[in-house]
Amino acid sequence: MPTQVDTLLHARWVIPVDLERSILEHHSVAINQGKIIAIMPSDQAKQTYQGHQELELDNHALMPGLINAHGHAAMSLFRGLADDLPLMTWLEKHIWPAEGQWVSPDFVRDGTRLAIAEMLQSGTTCFSDMYFYPDVCAEVASEHKVRAQVCCPILDFPTPWASNAEEGIHKAIEVHADFRHNPLINIAFGPHAPYTVSDEPLKKIASYREELQIPVQMHVHETAFEVTEAEKNGPRPIARLEQLGLLGPDFQAVHVTQVNDEDRKILAKYQVNVVHCPESNLKLASGFCPVHELQQAGINVALGTDGAASNNDLDMFGEMQNAAQLAKAVSGNAAALPAYEAIAMATINGARALGIDDVTGSLEIGKAADIIALDLDQLTALPVYNPVSQLVYTRMADKVQHVWVNGEQLVKDKQLTQFDTDQLKQKAREWGAKILAGERND
């Protein structure tokens, strides 16, 4: 008698992103109580298990859900508001004033929902966020059953969420306590950047991080300007963060486009994780993260989209393709960041960066069933010699057909199961009209 399981998926290809970087053909994945309990040849699986839900995915590749390791979800409501500008002009003249005028718990709720919907439809099952009202973001993520790391923003100056860094740190600790038992949500400190947070709050974060085991994510060495400005009065930002005791395996440095030998040694010594955001770096002309060089030094590199205001989408497949191509161009080596490694960056490396690789990031027995199924039987994906090549080098986000998080199906036949799409669109239109008209929403 076959054993009953919740879900049994029979796939043409399974890309588990295991250590061996396998590609399994005609294999099945058995899911029970949210976890992967077996991966085996389909013939054998059909004898062994019977699924309450059972899908024949004859033309599909199954892979781990993607992990977007850096973003600002609610900024989806600013998508396309200001383009074609360098980082500091974009921030100071456009984004910060718009945030001052519009950001509220309602803005964050509606913007985060819009972002989660976009991410799920394009295969992202876990995201890291850094934005105001992180408690609202964590609530929304939890309500929609996606996995998230929510970084509480900490800046020296007043923001819509906290009047200074001190208050930001205290509120972050409270949010951490509120969500500590939520299996899908992790709370992190999000000191914005070396140029927006001074030494004293950074030291406090370092000590609380130790005591409470809260990870830290920060924009670091995003542009050459950031580094040269810092060098006028002291050490380079990475060296300063080392002196302040902030670096460690639970530190996630976002961007890192400026790296000298000393920086690279420090990052490797402390096992710092780097989150590469190629499209945002390209669009803001921030520079190029030397991914190949960092990986050669043994540094874990994950992948993120950054916010939709500087991208302007949250498509991790697009990010993967850009990362693979840029790594080759930047290192002058076409063998740099091969396709399977680009997939690893968007999955297991992301899980490692966020400290959740024991739970997700690969399809392995005992891990959560965070799985996506892509239909490769499409004009833009045929013929298939190697599905991994298709997943990285051809247009893929529109081929995501099914998505499960923790065994729960959140996208079914391309439709979101937990969202009213019309309502989402309506909200996005309303915010767009209001922001465009420059009317304050009281």
Ligand SMILES: [Zn+2]
């Ligand atoms: Zn960012």
